[in-house]
Amino acid sequence: MAGVEFATDYKYMCSDPGQNLIKQAIKEHHLDGVVVGSCSPRMHEMTFRKVCSEAGMNPYLCEIANLREQCSWVHEKCDATTNKAIEIVRGLVEKVKRNKPLQAIEVPISKKALVIGGGIAGIQASLDIANCGHQVILVEQSPSIGGHMSQLSETFPTLDCSQCILTPRMVEVAQHPNITLYTYAELEKLEGFIGNFKATIRLKDKSVDFSKCTGCGLCMTKCPQKKIPSEFNEGLGTRTAIYTPSPQAVPNKPVIDRENCNYYKKGVCKICQKFCPTGAIEYDKADKFITEEIGAVVVTTGFNVLKTDFFSEYGYGKYKDVITGLQFERLASASGPTLGEIRRPSDGQIPKKIVFIACCGSRDPAKGLAYCSKICCMYTAKHAMLYQHKVPDGESTVFYMDIRAGGKNYEEFVRRAIEEEQVNYVRGRVARVYEKNGKLIVKGADTLLNAKPVEIEADMVVLATASIANNGAEDLAQKMHISYDPYHFFAEAHPKLRPVETNTAGIFLAGACQAPKDIPETVAAASGAAVKVVSLLSKPTLVREPLIAVVNRCAPPQYSTCVGCFMCQTICPYQAIEREDITDRRTGQVIKTIAKINPGLCQGCGTCVSFCRSKSIDIQGYSNEEMYAEVSALLNK
């Protein structure tokens, strides 16, 4: 290929010896351009550009030919594939010939982090960041932080009480000087880019002035609306219209749920206001919006579980005593509606026979969920165990597909359930659950005893329903411009090497909003994300890739070929295009006004470049000349 001074190959170019090969070549042959034919640039572009700059070459004179992900891995081994590889390299050789040396751009950083979601992930991330001395804004959509973990009874594999370990953390968050907590709030808008985001947060009106409220709880005892199913108790208990989700809520001050409040529904009531000793109740206040300058975002919005009504074969949730795992947690929880006693939702009787069904929805492409929810095997074992402790004469059966107990002390935990607690494990799928004279009949097949049909009579059935993405996850992703998978779980930048980063620089992930995760994993990810944030916020300034648009300049009397129609201003998604007056040095009189791109704001999408009629805007790193050369070279023989 014309202009290629030196070519070599090596099995692992990204390894140390490989990197040294490149460095040597640059030095020996005085190269002013390097093309690495290897894996995707999304993988190692950074690595190789760093190598080049270490060898004294401008890093932006290095291009990566994607010969693995987009050639050798997707095509059969044949001449055509080899030819394609050659073409790809030829294209980038021609491009790199035209690449210009570029200097990275430095921009200031807003030293404040935004954490979205106050579950254990959000709590952990907030505390870690805050303890490093950085400001954190924690936004929680419900009236209290704590998330799903605060609903759990005991946690596997140690069986320590969930709230006992969580509550102190919740309190710590509330009291931490570096953490600003906004409960009953949502992210409205996220603008800007890494280091310099601008977040608009909607503070839903609580109808309660927290500065006056003492959290005495009198209002809740007086509220006439008492039959509202409690979200916290997964509908197994009730709450009032003015409420805190749970007694351990943080902040432990109530909000009015407008959907169910008599005043907001009918316009009359105001009982809570009458009784409130501090006059904290204020109706009809509008939501407030605040904007915050922040440098990084951690998304920890968590997950949800399928409700029983999803399952036709198990009665669409019409059987009161067919419940979800999360509901069982509430029954088993000392702070739950039954104060920790396992009682049937239908009649409050203690079930003598109980059946647990694993993989409800999960690993079932027919139901649209091909993935494994990961936590069910463990919590089902835990549920069975808790039941046996609480109802020693009870009989518990678990239907499972296979048991996935990968994790420290997990396998031992399941064994204990089976061997010491006499939980009856049946390997097989449950075809149907139906009611027959007051009993639930669970019909399944035991696949170990070559699919021998089994029929078990049960007082209560617990479905380990699949973990799913929160509804609204898609909207949130679009607000923040991060990508998500077909199940609307948020996508990480790289499945292995960048698990807590998103494709959008400065936005990080932790916990079950990314994929089903158990508590240890979630906490680990949260701390990981926190470190990413801290390392970002600890930098004096942020060094950004100079792949941005520029307006050309040329000799007088033109000064620039830009004619200043400024139609590019309406195109730019970042308002990065400003007006610049070119003035006569002597008279100071304006000669012409042209477009000017603010390098701090430009994100390098290049939409203005292909829109500009006179080709007066070009984008560094993807310039017209470079792209033209690459396309031509792919086809030129």
Add this chain to the structure above:
Amino acid sequence: MEKLIIKLQDINTWLDQIIEKVPRVIAPIKYGQKAEFALIKNATDVHYDSQTTISSVKSAAFPSTETLFAYAKNGPDTKLYNVAEENFVNTVIWRARPCDAIAFKPMTKIFNSDYQDELYNKRYEKITLVTFACNKADEFCFCTSTGGGPGSIENSDAMVTVIDKEKALVEVFTEKGQQLIDLAKELFEKADESIDKDAVLAKIPQKFTKEQIHDHIQNAFKSSIWKAQSERCLGCGACAYVCPVCTCFDIQEDSHGNQGRRIRCWDSCGFQLYTQHTSGYNPRPNQAARWRQRILHKFLYMPDRLNIYGCTGCGRCSRACPVDMNIVEHLTSIANSIHE
């Protein structure tokens, strides 16, 4: 020189003979309401009853786009290749007008003024011009003011003049012309001297003389008339591209990877970019300067330096101009303007 007579109905027979023998015959064909030169395959294609064609026929010798040479890079060394001889074929330009024929004289001079332009010469020497005397003209025609005329025989190889409904006078001036006659000797007979050619020619009043223009413009470089006349000029290249004498060209590259061609294509002094320096400086900063250049080049510099005239009075520029920059009108006003 020989004077012959041909019956009008035989003219097509003669032309078909020519078309049969000559690889490239160019003649005016019908083009919308107008006429335009094109390759013809049948005598009947020719459009006789028309005004001057939109474009001149200069492209027969000076194509709008032509290859100068080709090159191929092979490692360190580059090879150059010439345009093949087969591209230069015998050509007859049929039903040229006197103004078309005359135009090749200044063109040839320009392409040989210092450097001998091989490509132009090779094309030109293969051309035989069969001119038809004009029996009608429109208000844009002013050949009589530029030293030509509806019956001018200058630079033609043969000239046909339709005398009446039956016959036409055929004057043969050159060997090339004679060869065309020889293709169909039987169609011709000797013409007697009595035939009055001038009687049938179009009447084109003379508006000014070359000398008048020359006198008036030689000291008019700073005159305000250029701005006044060019105010409405849009600065396109239409006038230059249809002009039979304009020879300005640009050199371009057509390269594909390691091989390519060097191209010559038409250019126009009317374009702002034509004189734009890389530094940004433009010696002809406005349309007035460019219009002045056009006029001075044709009517002052060419006569003074090459002893040729840059205008044949065909009037094509005026017909082509989107804003009716009527050159006769402008030249007349120059001729009548006081010396500045």
Add this chain to the structure above:
Amino acid sequence: MSKISEKAAALLQEGAIKMIIGYEQGTEHPRPIFCHTPEDCKKLIFNDQCKNNLAVYLTKKEIVDNDKIGVIGNFYVVKTVIQLFLENQIHLDHFLIMTVDEAGDIITFGNIDEMKQYVASHEPPANPTVLAAIEKIDKMSREERWAYWKTELSKCIRCYACRAACPLCYCNRCITDVNCPQWLEPWSAPLSNIEWQINRIMHMSGRCVGCGECAAACPLELPIGLLTKKMGMDIKDSFGEWKDGNVLSTYKVGDKENFIH
């Protein structure tokens, strides 16, 4: 002396206006005239043969300086002025924009809104022959269309009269003059001629006022007017009526995308 000439002469006499651009009788058709003196104004005419889009002069530095200029133009001149204003190409206080009504009286526009109102209410009907030609081409098979345009545009000599006559082709460097990369071959050749037209249309899309001067200017009378007109029609179908003429620099989330699979 016509009402137009009188009014124009008066304006020049008052001295507020230094020059008036209008129409005079030309060799065959009316043509632009630049009146500097009341005397010049005698030549001013206005009729439906006055086709030149005079707005083309309003972006020329050598014509527009700080003196105030009067323009007596046709409908399209007014429409173009609006577009040029929206594209930051002209200062309205440098111009007095005028047109002439059926009675031969001068209409003077005080501000952009008056122009917009006028334009909204006076759109001339589309040229039926152009519409017929477009319909004819639409009916052709794709191969026929290609053959047609290739033959037609092969005649193009690249004199850029279409560009010069268009008041919205005001770039001081046209894409045809960009040589790094050489987007368009600058010489006349079938493909580069076609690609030049494609660029012209794309650059005009959503901005074109539909005066048809590009076609009128073409010395070879090539049917390039069909391209601009067709583009205008397509844009109207896809995005609705001409409003502020920046169709391609804006978007709607709900734009139809039946061709993206």
Add this chain to the structure above:
Amino acid sequence: MIEQNNNNFEPRIIAFVCNWCTYAGADLAGTSRIKYASNVDIVRFPCTGRIDFMLLLKAFAKGADGIIVSGCHPNDCHYTSGNFHARRRWMVFRDMLNFLGIDVERIRWSWVSAAEGAKWADVVNKTVHKIREMGPYTEYKKAAMFLEKEKISYE
């Protein structure tokens, strides 16, 4: 290596894709080892908004038989609105090409997200299949080879 005869004709296809969605999707196809036709060369742009329509025409002029243009789904653009602007441009462009008789059927527009490796493979295969049916795109290239009519003496 364009075979001019339709039987065993292998189309040359250039794909213009955005870096954040389709390019990543193509990478995913790679990491998931999904096999697809090798007739396509991918050119990476920051955003579909960056893709200049002239580059598509150049690809045809230089001998591409088909073109794929693909980026983020609506609302998923990494740069918020690049793909919306691109979409509008394509709408006008497409109508214009069609009116000029340029074969728009040879340009496949698509939205392929970073998670849709399989869709990418499918888009490529379908396009390759379609173009193979349609045969080589010679018209446009022929018009581009105008200068070749002037013979050169290569001695």
